[in-house]
Amino acid sequence: MVNRQWLLARRPEGHAQVSDLELRANAQDESPLAPGEIEVRSLLFLCAPTMRNWMEPPGRSLYPSATLGAPMLAPSGGRIIRSAHPDWPIGADITYFGSWQDVQRLCPDEAGPGRVLPGLSLVDAMGRFGLNPLTAYFGLLRVGVPKQGETLLVSGAAGSVGSVVAQIGRLKGCRVVGIAGGPDKCRWLKDECGVDIAIDYKAAGFDAVLYAACPDGIDIFFDNVGGATLDAAVDRMNKFGRIVLCGQIAGYDGAATAGPRNMMRLVYGSIRMQGFLMGDYADEVPQAVAELRAWAEAGDLAYRDDIRQGFDALPASFLSLFDGTNQGTLLVMTDPAAASPA
Amino acid sequence: MVNRQWLLARRPEGHAQVSDLELRANAQDESPLAPGEIEVRSLLFLCAPTMRNWMEPPGRSLYPSATLGAPMLAPSGGRIIRSAHPDWPIGADITYFGSWQDVQRLCPDEAGPGRVLPGLSLVDAMGRFGLNPLTAYFGLLRVGVPKQGETLLVSGAAGSVGSVVAQIGRLKGCRVVGIAGGPDKCRWLKDECGVDIAIDYKAAGFDAVLYAACPDGIDIFFDNVGGATLDAAVDRMNKFGRIVLCGQIAGYDGAATAGPRNMMRLVYGSIRMQGFLMGDYADEVPQAVAELRAWAEAGDLAYRDDIRQGFDALPASFLSLFDGTNQGTLLVMTDPAAASPA
Numbered sequence: 001m002v003n004r005q006w007l008l009a010r011r012p013e014g015h016a017q018v019s020d021l022e023l024r025a026n027a028q029d030e031s032p033l034a035p036g037e038i039e040v041r042s043l044l045f046l047c048a049p050t051m052r053n054w055m056e057p058p059g060r061s062l063y064p065s066a067t068l069g070a071p072m073l074a075p076s077g078g079r080i081i082r083s084a085h086p087d088w089p090i091g092a093d094i095t096y097f098g099s100w101q102d103v104q105r106l107c108p109d110e111a112g113p114g115r116v117l118p119g120l121s122l123v124d125a126m127g128r129f130g131l132n133p134l135t136a137y138f139g140l141l142r143v144g145v146p147k148q149g150e151t152l153l154v155s156g157a158a159g160s161v162g163s164v165v166a167q168i169g170r171l172k173g174c175r176v177v178g179i180a181g182g183p184d185k186c187r188w189l190k191d192e193c194g195v196d197i198a199i200d201y202k203a204a205g206f207d208a209v210l211y212a213a214c215p216d217g218i219d220i221f222f223d224n225v226g227g228a229t230l231d232a233a234v235d236r237m238n239k240f241g242r243i244v245l246c247g248q249i250a251g252y253d254g255a256a257t258a259g260p261r262n263m264m265r266l267v268y269g270s271i272r273m274q275g276f277l278m279g280d281y282a283d284e285v286p287q288a289v290a291e292l293r294a295w296a297e298a299g300d301l302a303y304r305d306d307i308r309q310g311f312d313a314l315p316a317s318f319l320s321l322f323d324g325t326n327q328g329t330l331l332v333m334t335d336p337a338a339a340s341p342a
Numbered sequence: 343m344v345n346r347q348w349l350l351a352r353r354p355e356g357h358a359q360v361s362d363l364e365l366r367a368n369a370q371d372e373s374p375l376a377p378g379e380i381e382v383r384s385l386l387f388l389c390a391p392t393m394r395n396w397m398e399p400p401g402r403s404l405y406p407s408a409t410l411g412a413p414m415l416a417p418s419g420g421r422i423i424r425s426a427h428p429d430w431p432i433g434a435d436i437t438y439f440g441s442w443q444d445v446q447r448l449c450p451d452e453a454g455p456g457r458v459l460p461g462l463s464l465v466d467a468m469g470r471f472g473l474n475p476l477t478a479y480f481g482l483l484r485v486g487v488p489k490q491g492e493t494l495l496v497s498g499a500a501g502s503v504g505s506v507v508a509q510i511g512r513l514k515g516c517r518v519v520g521i522a523g524g525p526d527k528c529r530w531l532k533d534e535c536g537v538d539i540a541i542d543y544k545a546a547g548f549d550a551v552l553y554a555a556c557p558d559g560i561d562i563f564f565d566n567v568g569g570a571t572l573d574a575a576v577d578r579m580n581k582f583g584r585i586v587l588c589g590q591i592a593g594y595d596g597a598a599t600a601g602p603r604n605m606m607r608l609v610y611g612s613i614r615m616q617g618f619l620m621g622d623y624a625d626e627v628p629q630a631v632a633e634l635r636a637w638a639e640a641g642d643l644a645y646r647d648d649i650r651q652g653f654d655a656l657p658a659s660f661l662s663l664f665d666g667t668n669q670g671t672l673l674v675m676t677d678p679a680a681a682s683p684a
Contacts, residue, residue, distance in 0.1 A: 248606055251605070258600055258601060258603050259600060259601020259605055262403055263568055263587065263601055266587050267587050267618075267619075268405045269617060273614075273616070274612070274613070274616075275609035275612050276609075276612045280612050
C-alpha cells in the first residue's frame with residue numbers, strides 16, 4: 001500500500017503557493033502498532049486560513065508549526081483501520097489534528113482525537129457542526145457574552161466562522177452588522193443569515209459607512225480580520241465592550257498585523273480584547289453541537305460548504321481561501337465515505 | 343473673596359508646558375446654592391500622568407477633555423463650605439472629580455463625590471489609600487486575577503500605581519518582575535517593595551533582560567506604559583495570560599501608542615487584554631480601603647508620596663510627572679488642613 005503525503009517543501013514568503021508543497025508517495029508503514037496506538041485512514045480535510053500561520057517557522061506566536069519536509073498539518077477526519085487501544089475500535093470515524101497524508105498513527109491518550117457523534121457523517125462533523133461553527137459558538141457566547149439589544153459587529157462575516165457568529169448573535173437578540181467582501185457575500189448575509197446591515201469592506205469610505213451602521217457604538221466586535229478593520233472598530237467600541245480575537249486574515253501572508261492604535265480607548269472604555277481557541281472549551285463540545293443542531297433543524301442557521309475532491313488537489317483547494325473565490329466551509333474529501341455516517 | 347483658577351489656555355503639542363495654562367483670579371460666586379448643591383474649598387490635588395490625556399480635544403478615546411479656557415480637570419480633595427444637600431454637611435472632607443480652582447460647586451447626586459472615611463486625612467484618602475492604590479488593587483485583583491506561583495510583570499513599577507501592584511502581587515504569592523527607569527527606582531523596588539527582579543528599561547538589551555527575568559513566561563502583565571514595553575511583553579505571555587491595561591505613559595505626549603504587533607499570540611494564547619477604571623469598582627471601595635489599610639499597618643505595603651505645596655505651582659508640579667524626577671504619589675497641597683482629618 002502507498003501512503004501519499006503533501007510535504008511542506010519550503011516556507012512561503014508572503015502568499016503561499018502550490019509549489020511550497022510537494023507530493024510524495026511512500027510505502028505505508030505496516031509494522032505492528034504499539035499498545036495504545038491507532039491507525040487512521042483520512043477521508044476528509046478541513047482548510048482554514050489560520051493554516052497559513054502553521055507554515056511559519058516555530059516562533060513567538062504559540063501556533064503549531066509544520067516541520068519542513070514533513071506532511072502539512074491540518075484538521076482531519078478519518079476512519080480507524082487498525083487499533084491497539086480498547087476504547088478506539090476499528091471502523092469508528094474520528095476527527096483529529098493530523099496532516100496531509102492518507103494514513104497516520106495516533107496515540108488517542110495523548111493526541112485527543114474526537115469521536116464523531118452517532119448519526120453524523122464526517123462532512124457534518126467537520127462542516128456544519130465542526131471546528132468553525134464551534135469556534136463561532138464559543139467565541140461569541142463565552143468570550144463575547146452577547147446581551148439582548150447590543151450591537152454586534154462581525155468581520156469576515158460571510159466566512160464559515162463569521163456567518164455562524166452573525167446568526168447566533170441574531171438569535172441572542174443582538175443588532176448584527178456584518179463586514180464582508182463584495183456584493184454577493186453581503187446579499188447572502190442579509191438574505192440568508194438575517195444580519196441587520198451588511199457592509200462591503202471594499203466600498204469607498206469604509207470607516208464612515210461602518211460608523212453610520214453602528215449609531216449606538218459597538219458592544220461586541222468579533223474580529224476574524226485584524227489590521228485596519230480592528231483599528232476602525234476600536235474607535236467606536238462602547239464602554240465595557242468586548243473584542244473577540246478569532247483571527248487576523250489581514251496578516252495571513254506571514255506579515256504580523258499590528259494591534260489597534262487607540263489603546264487609550266481600551267483603557268478608558270474598560271474594554272476587553274481576548275483571544276481564544278475552540279479547544280479551550282473541549283468539555284462543552286457535545287452540548288454546543290446539540291444546540292447548533294437544534295438551531296439548524298429549526299431552520300435558523302444558514303450554512304454553506306464548499307466541498308472539493310481529491311488528495312492531489314489539496315494545496316490548490318487550500319489556497320482558494322485566500323483569493324476571495326471560496327464561499328463557505330472549505331472541505332477536501334479524499335474518500336466518498338466521508339459523506340455517510342460510519 | 344477671590345477664586346483662583348488655572349485655566350487650560352491652549353492644547354499642548356507634544357510635551358505639555360507651564361505656558362499651556364494660565365492663572366486667573368476671579369471674584370468668587372456668592373449667589374445662593376440651588377437645592378442639592380454644595381460648595382467645596384479645595385485643599386489638595388492629585389497629579390496623575392493620564393491628566394495629560396485630558397488636555398486633548400474631545401475625541402475618540404473616551405477620556406474626559408478639559409474645556410479650553412476653563413479650569414484644568416483634576417482629582418481633587420476639599421472641605422464643604424456651603425451646603426444645600428442634607429447628606430453633605432458643611433465641614434466634611436470629600437474627594438471629587440474637580441478642577442484647578444480654589445472653590446467649586448458640585449451636585450453630589452450627579453457628580454458622585456466620595457466621603458473621606460473617618461479618621462483619614464485628605465492626604466491619606468488621596469494618597470496612601472486613594473485613586474492610585476485603588477487602581478492598583480482593582481486592576482490586579484479584579485482584572486489580572488493573580489494566582490499563587492504565577493509570574494507578574496509590572497511596567498512603571500516604581501510609580502504610585504505600579505508599586506502597589508507589585509506588592510499586592512507579592513502578597514498573593516506571585517513571582518514579581520518590575521520594570522522601572524534607573525538604578526534608584528530599581529533599588530527601591532527590590533529593597534522596599536520586595537519584588538523578585540527589578541529591570542531598568544533604560545539598560546542595554548532590554549528585551550533579552552526581560553526574557554531572562556521571566557524564564558517561565560509571563561502570566562500577568564500590568565501595563566502602565568504601552569508601546570515597545572507592551573510589544574516585548576506580549577511575545578512572552580503564557581497561555582491564558584492576562585494583560586491589564588492601566589495606562590500608556592509612552593503615549594502621554596498626545597501621540598497614540600500602537601497596540602502589540604504579535605496579535606496572533608493573543609489569539610493562540612487565549613490571552614485577555616483588558617482596560618479598566620477604578621470607578622468601575624466604586625461599590626467595592628470601602629472594602630478595598632480596609633484591606634489596603636490592613637496591609638499598610640502590617641508593614642506590608644511600602645509607600646512614598648511626593649507632596650508639593652501651593653496653588654501657584656500646580657502646573658510645574660504636575661509636569662514633574664513627565665521628566666522622571668517625581669518619585670511617589672504626587673499631591674499638591676493648597677491648604678495644610680489637607681494633612682489632618684476633618
